[in-house]
Amino acid sequence: MTTDEIMSLALGMSGYRRVPEDSAIFVPGNGIRKVLFGLDVSTAELQLAKTLGVDLVIAHHPPATTTEIWKVFLRHVEFMTAAGVPEDAALAAVAEKVEGLKLRGQAANYDHVPSVARLLGIPFMNVHAPLDELGRRRMREQVDAVLTRGRATVGDVVEALRALPEMRAAHTAVQLAMGEGATPVRKVVVAHGAYTNGGYPVARTCFAHGIDLVVYIHIDFGELQRLRAEGRGNLIVTGHLAGDSLGFTPFLRELRERGLEVTTFSGVIEPTA
Numbered sequence: 001m002t003t004d005e006i007m008s009l010a011l012g013m014s015g016y017r018r019v020p021e022d023s024a025i026f027v028p029g030n031g032i033r034k035v036l037f038g039l040d041v042s043t044a045e046l047q048l049a050k051t052l053g054v055d056l057v058i059a060h061h062p063p064a065t066t067t068e069i070w071k072v073f074l075r076h077v078e079f080m081t082a083a084g085v086p087e088d089a090a091l092a093a094v095a096e097k098v099e100g101l102k103l104r105g106q107a108a109n110y111d112h113v114p115s116v117a118r119l120l121g122i123p124f125m126n127v128h129a130p131l132d133e134l135g136r137r138r139m140r141e142q143v144d145a146v147l148t149r150g151r152a153t154v155g156d157v158v159e160a161l162r163a164l165p166e167m168r169a170a171h172t173a174v175q176l177a178m179g180e181g182a183t184p185v186r187k188v189v190v191a192h193g194a195y196t197n198g199g200y201p202v203a204r205t206c207f208a209h210g211i212d213l214v215v216y217i218h219i220d221f222g223e224l225q226r227l228r229a230e231g232r233g234n235l236i237v238t239g240h241l242a243g244d245s246l247g248f249t250p251f252l253r254e255l256r257e258r259g260l261e262v263t264t265f266s267g268v269i270e271p272t273a
């Protein structure tokens, strides 16, 4: 396979029509058979890949914040408006983070890791939002199955997410970070696949507009404390590696079905079963 074919596969599976700003082919390659796939790839991991003799390294997380990456964070606006949050409120909820990401993009050395891949002559790419979208859909399916049963509680949603094999295999547990398990739930936003979690402003805006429960894969403690101080809404945190790995499983299956030999590392949870 070529790096273009591998990127197209990820885009096609997740419904992306173009490569989002948090994903890229840094060093293209073709005739790829052996792949190293991990969450975080830096310069040492590229050297490791060279030592292992692989043909391509695929990272999940972008190797640096680029100037355009804030655009992916706007996915939160789509999640919120789809759940009935007015667009102006949704845009206000992401405004501060967008500004911060723009500044970080100005500061970051976006070329450091890719430049090492070029010098080593090793094909290198990262696929972020498309794989997170695959994971979001799997969580959404679990949530919708609970909601359509009727008389659902927050605790039922926690249980449904815990049942996913990647969640069971992880060292972390799906956690009700805020709220009560017995609380009835009708409207849920699974806010994953938008570069990073929406923190305090996105969850608060959801709760202010009739959403009972928000699902993140992780959140900063300070942001959680701000939400708790307001005492409204329910928040589930799935665990980072578990949540990310939900999107890897279907993608890795497709790569292997195409004859690629994929070695996983750096936090990829592959459920055995």
Ligand SMILES: [Fe+2]
Residues within 6 Å of the ligand: 060, 128, 132, 244
């Ligand atoms: Fe992710």
Ligand SMILES: [Fe+2]
Residues within 6 Å of the ligand: 061, 240, 244
């Ligand atoms: Fe992640």
